[in-house]
Amino acid sequence: MTVYVDGITDYGDVAKRNGLRTTLWAHLVADTVEELHTFAARIGLRRTWFQNADNYRWHYDVTPAKRAAAVAAGAVEIDRRKLTEIMAQRRAAQQPAPGGGWTDGELVTVTGVVTDTEHRTTGQGAPWAVAAVDGPTPVEAHIFPAVYPQVSALLAIGSRLVFTGRVDTRVAPPLLAVMSVTPPPAAASLPVSVVSGEPKPPSPVFGHAGGWSVVMQRAGECCQCTGQCGATHRKSAGRCDARHGAYGGKGHPPIRLEVAPEDPTIPEYAAARMTPDQLMAWCAGCRSGAVKKAKPPQGKKVPAQVESLFDASELG
Missing domain, CATH: 2.40.50.140 (Nucleic acid-binding proteins)
Structure with missing residues (x-):
């Protein structure tokens, strides 16, 4: 079993039309899909970057930096002619991957x-x-x-x-x-650990829970910070104008809002038990700013009212 990577090609306008961050790309392929996914994960490629136009041209597109990482990790360098041969052999074999016993289109x-x-x-x-x-x-x-x-x-x-x-x-x-x-019928809003498969307490970010939708609807899918982060938000009438799913800036993913308590000092285990009416929508920047603002200056004790949030009754 072998993993291969071809040379860098400049895709120019094609890459630009598709909004790609660079025009220079190579193709990472392997003898089997499983080996390709395993190798890709080792060099930091996300599974959602897997390209599969049909049942034989599956591959990952890689930047020059990731190509170098692939070669360092043991990928065999090939030219475009060899890549074409590999694809032709796959097409001739026409061996679609198993589909869980499903019928195509089911x-x-x-x-x-x-x-x-x-x-x-x-x-x-x-x-x-x-x-x-x-x-x-x-x-x-x-x-x-x-x-x-x-x-x-x-x-x-x-x-x-x-x-x-x-x-x-x-x-x-x-x-x-x-x-x-x-969500699954068994109303466990607890997320499942990808590593262990066991339930774990929710974090203050309720992106996985039904409460997320309730809060986001109430917030109009906009951050509800009105200065808790330390910013005045003067240009947006005193409230942060970050909208869920909006453009996050060049090279950044879309804005993803979080749902958490207004009081950033509330501990995680307490936040996990709160109902939607006790939560608000935050953008990552505002929440981070609010957490920093709430921290006491170095050398000073945490006020008693903050310490009281960690009382024994919360620990159950």
Whole structure:
């Protein structure tokens, strides 16, 4: 079993039209899909970057820096002719990856843990997402613009969710064109640890829980900070104007709002027990600023009222 990487090619206008951060790319391929995913993870590639136009041209696109990392990790350097030969051999073999026993195009329901999420935008500016879902049969869930606005709040890494949609078994892993996303029937809003598979207490960021949607609706999907972070927000009438899913700046993902208590000194275990009416929407910058602002100056004791948040009754 071998992993290969071809030379760097300048894709010029094609890369620019697709909004890529560089025009220089190479292709990382391997003898098997499993080996390719394992190798890609070793050099820091995300599963959602896996390219699979059909059932034989599967690969990862890599930048010059990641190409160098691949070579250092043992990938065999090949030219474009050798890459073409590999693809031709795959096409001749026509061996689609297993699809969990599903029939291509079948309507299926998959329950699993979200291990990676990438939020994207179509050429027309409509938001959508790709999520890697780890379950009995791992799938790559595509949440297209028609569905994305209703379910985007649920797509937090570590969330255990139920995906329903049409499956494409010609690719590896199977691609699921999602029609709906819901929490599991057993109302455990506790996320599942991707490492151990065991429930763990929720963090103050309720991106995985039903309460997230309630708070976001009340907030109009905008950060509710009105100066708790230390900023005046003068240009937006005294309230932060960061909107969930909005453009995050060049080279940055879309803005992802968090839901947490207004008081940043409330400990994690206490925040986890709060109801939606006790929480507010935060952007990452405002929450970070509020946490820093709430910290006492060095050399001073924490006020008694803050220490009282950690009383024994909260520890259950």
